[in-house]
Amino acid sequence: MPEAATPLASDTRSVLKTVFGHADFRPGQGEIVDHVVAGGDALVLMPTGGGKSICYQVPALVRPGLAVVVSPLIALMQDQVAQLRQMGVPAAALTSSLEPEAARDVRRAIDAGELDLLYVSPERLTAGSLLDQLARVPLALFAIDEAHCVSQWGHDFRPEYRRLPMLAERFPQVPRVVLTATADAVTRRDIRAQLCLEGAREFVASFDRPNIRYRVQVKTSANRQLLDFIKRSHAGESGIVYCMSRKRVEEVAEMLRREGIKALGYHAGMPAEERADRHHRFVNEDGLVMVATIAFGMGIDKPDVRFVAHLDMPKTFEAYYQETGRAGRDSLPAEALMLYGLQDVARLRRLVESSDAPDDIKRLEQRKLESLLGYCETARCRRQVLLEYFGETSEACGNCDTCLTPVETEDGTHEARLLLSAIYRCGQSFGAGHIVDVLTGKETEKVTRRGHDTLGVFGAGKHLPAKRWQGIVRQLAAAGLVVVDVENHGVLRLADRERVVPVLRGEAGVTLRKEPEGGGRRRGRAETRATLQSLSPEQEQLFQKLRGKRAELAGAQGVPPYVVFTDATLIELVRQRPRNRDAFAAIPGVGRSKLDRYADIFLTALSEE
Template sequence: MTLTDPLSILQDHYGYDAFRGAQAEIIDHVIGGGDAFVLMPTGSGKSLCYQIPAMCRPGVAIIVSPLIALMQDQIAALAQMNVKAAAINSSMSNAEIAATRQQVRAGALDMLYVSPERLLMPEFLGFLDQCKLGLFAIDEAHCVSQWGHDFRPDYAGLSLLAERFPEVPRIALTATADAPTRKDIVERLGLTQGRTFVSGFDRPNIHYKITLRQSPQQQVWKFIQDKHPTDSGIIYCLSRAKVEEMAAWLREKGVDARPYHAGLPPEMRAENQRHFLQGENVIIVATIAFGMGIDKPDVRFVVHMNIPKNIEAYYQETGRAGRDGLPSNAYMVYGMADAAMQRQWIDGSDAPVEQKRIQHQKLGALLGLCETATCRRQVLLNYFDDSCEPCGNCDTCDQAPETFDASIAAQKAISCAYRTGQRFGVSYLIEVLLGTDNDRIEKFGHAQISTYGIGKEFSKAEWQNIFRQLVASNLLTPDAENYGGLQITAKGRAFLKEKPVLSMRRAVKPAASKRSGRGPARPASVLTAPGDQALYEALRSARGDLARSQNVPAYVIVHDKTLVELALHKPTSRTKMLEIGGIGEAKLERYGKPFLEAIVQHCEALHDQTD
């Protein structure tokens, strides 16, 4: 029997009038004791699907979460709404852990956050045997699957929950899982008798742009200046050295940029993450060691300075931008050397042969996304068995790439790789195709082969473009054991035999463009009426004061999206303020007065100006 009505909780605690999408159906199913697997895009309200059932069902809900920072972040946000939640983790003293356990035994908590490692300790499982349990929620559930992009062995052990606590409902949640991974999660967690809810993958507020690497630091700097001069963002680099180099370079330009990677001292990592989470104009430069569970809603951009491992990783990492639903950007610069390095890592890993094959396929799909001439969102969603019309919110929709029939060019390039023994890289193959006269070509005798000089209709840059797309299409592949020499794949051999029509993006010279000022991804970009931007900044300042006084991130007070609504609608009474999304009774009581004062002062100032 439920203790409270879910819709009342949504309205009173969270400040929203109605559930979105499948939220209500999922919540009712779990409250009724059903198991569930839930896939929702980042920022679409997955956490409500277990937090509200946790408040409705008798007993404590055990929330499995991968990172201490994420636990603390969610507990702080729940505390703002007067919800009883706590964690048990390695950062706590024995006395603190004992006190929290006593709260659980006394029924004083709605939610208890723990890591999978903690949950699976025999002693902790014994403790849970003595407690009244409301439900188990497994966040970041893609970590359960060995075919997921971030498999963690400790997550796989969660399969015992179905056996040890068969009467306690379990809900597994993720934003990132292709069809095989979803099937694996459901089977491993014993959710086959439960319900599966897949709400789609589209993040329509994110603008996607992928461009060829030329001068990566300058490209990223121009992007930040043009689009996000005063915003928080994440920049991903492939190596620790590049992380520190980029962060230092940005600091020299006056940007508040902090590095984050596994090689930094733990206290520095923790401080840089805390500074990023609590700051409002901070850029974190990181390896993929950073990001899982980062629940900062006002990240306005995510940059990749190299390609990630696969589309799942790209989707999850870009999904850290715009969690509040406001316009945000995902920007990637890439080169073919990235693909060679990723393939080398795959081949050099200890993974089974079958898993390596799947990883190569996933990398190939990502390269296809990079080189597509069609809508990037369509390619991205199609990978997850989802679909959309051309989105109008990616670079290929903004300006459709020019294409050309590359059938003959591809045959020449692949044949050249074959005639030279499939052991040379792109630069050398281009020299052969262009008929270059140098000592190296003379040494290997390649001036006498049939492909020497047959590619003079294209420039060096155009051939680089062709070879990059041949690799992306898996017609050629870099040989990790032969210093990146291009080898012909089975697909490439079939292409030479069948000679189908092949369309490619035409190489485009980078055009020097003037700085365009703030781009469309500014949080307050929807504020077009005179004075609205000034009110937004005043509300933002008031929120900052409140956050500093409580030592919590600003977004824990209210999200940017709530500030935008306040600036647009200008409520001047407590009743009217409750109509604003994100403000419930608890937050109205805590913060209504300073926000109302800022709005009233703004309206009075405008009135005085018009008199």
């Protein structure tokens, strides 16, 4: 069992400093904490890395009784408990991975009042005798994390969350704080209804993650693009690479290893023991790249992930936002790269159309997909487009690819009409390659055999190279004017009449992005390793020394390095070079427990320089 903590002050700011080592709350946190401490219910929408856990952990330590945290993943619970114990907070997780004796120890600690926080899955909470046991002890609050899982309108529906309304019925006087990083207005309304939170106060923090640089590239040679991205900007750093298929995961992980990059694959087809081992390695090792399907990620609390790369488009804007949000949780600079192409557009549209979901959900998913495609093809600041999707406005950020290297646009109405006409004249029965051959006047055997060299559109697009026409096909597919039939060898068809006819008649214009040179990576400002860009060579050397000391301490305790101190705390140690315990205590991330545990060790390491 965790060691007992010394009594905590009742003032929330004092708890924040003495336990968590932070001088003040981030914007929005303090108001939420005060509301929950006062006994109010809350629906909290805060981005990944925005500090959601503080919103229930501080009230848990201020209010009398046990705080029960409902979380969907064992890995996330274990990580949270490890971090809290490092801070001297008595916390435990009741999970299926515990041995029977360990589970009995947790249950005994609940009865004895020895815990401040208990983490538990929704299944474990609502089944068996745990609720009866909780009814016998004082309760501080219930926190329901990843609350979007309760909604079928969300992106990660989990039916076991539908049993959680019983908390309101059995414990009406215990405040509930419900938290999620991604939920649009429809999903938020559903969360309220499903969890009986009609009277809860809603807190919506900004979705902006200003430390993340967003990049989108047309997929040309995905392996080469990924390799260039990692070696140029993120060599030796931790990152996550998402692929759509298990086979692709294995291929990309092997490619990276051949290129000298420490990489592992992760997908649902692996044995549970192997997945657990790889998850453990990613969390505990520095500089490891995990190549994974979306089976990996939820529950990752590793703060020093410096990049997230998508080699295939995610299904929704919400999924993209949540997955990219796993980068830079420590608020240091990080980067998100997405590669996408025509096949991604076609695959995702087919997934929506072929699903068994009701028509209203299909229509919603189609709108979500169109929003994400618009983000990929935008010439505007990407951060502006992303934030607008979630109902926010902002100035151009100056830190995404379209800001760093502005995208040129042009009137593409004539070219769009030519392409749509060619698809129609060819009977809507051919793929992009054949249509482009017709437009550029290429007399292939297939073109002449079909008699398409006699069409009025044959050669009408000679003024543009074939590669540019391929890009126009992709952009019109993204705009919903062209449909790519993946199940029929990529045949191009015209979209609905109400979309296409106005363009063919000249009643609606089409604006196209100009493709960057080479169709792929566009050079922006000079790039450096994000984490260390503000450190001198001497400071970077000291930073690496402190990382080594941190790894040594973490290994001895069997915890991830960031549980000892995050990179952000180490960087502040390097910059400020504290010479005594008082100065060390003023470093962000150093609370009372960590001061006692580590101050002398790190002060010695700093004094040796």
